[in-house]
Amino acid sequence: MNNAQNSTFVDFMQGFSIYAIPVILLVVLTLAMIKKIKVYEIFVDGAKEGFQVAVRIIPYLVAILVAIGMFRASGAMGYLVKFLSPVTSLIGMPAEALPVALMRPLSGSGTLGIVTELMKEHGPDSFIGRLTSTMFGSTETTFYVLAVYFGSVGIKKTRHAVAAGLIGDVAGMLAAVMICHIVFG
Numbered sequence: 001m002n003n004a005q006n007s008t009f010v011d012f013m014q015g016f017s018i019y020a021i022p023v024i025l026l027v028v029l030t031l032a033m034i035k036k037i038k039v040y041e042i043f044v045d046g047a048k049e050g051f052q053v054a055v056r057i058i059p060y061l062v063a064i065l066v067a068i069g070m071f072r073a074s075g076a077m078g079y080l081v082k083f084l085s086p087v088t089s090l091i092g093m094p095a096e097a098l099p100v101a102l103m104r105p106l107s108g109s110g111t112l113g114i115v116t117e118l119m120k121e122h123g124p125d126s127f128i129g130r131l132t133s134t135m136f137g138s139t140e141t142t143f144y145v146l147a148v149y150f151g152s153v154g155i156k157k158t159r160h161a162v163a164a165g166l167i168g169d170v171a172g173m174l175a176a177v178m179i180c181h182i183v184f185g
Helices: 003-034 039-073 076-090 095-103 108-122 127-138 142-153 159-183
Strands: none
Touching: 039 076, 039 142, 076 095, 095 108, 095 127, 108 127, 127 159, 142 159
């Protein structure tokens, strides 16, 4: 992609992003009015259910957050990054971005902390800053989602959901690396 195409793409995305959420909200509210759906009442009912779900998932959240904290505090993350850095260089991913790729399936807030540290060290407009931001937005907290949502409804057999979620995470990471090399490389 040359600079003119990149500039046009960036301009389009900036214009699109300004209007996307207000347009979506307007469309949803308009459709609700046409179908005579009581949006506020439904919202309040959902909030009540959400509170009950939150109470049920607290043990799962605590378990995940403790495990992540122990993994990072033990130094195991550093050893894992060193071990896997030859693989990351083959796909064009800087080794500094590997903790984001490893942490994202586990914790959104843990990943955000890592991304923030990388932004402070390398800058938000660096390739690493842009790559880790794209990775953060291109993937999901798979294990967190499975623990919270499956745990809240009592589903114990998550084998296929784990595989599907992790495949999606890997695809998101690889796509982020490829797209960032095309757009920012």
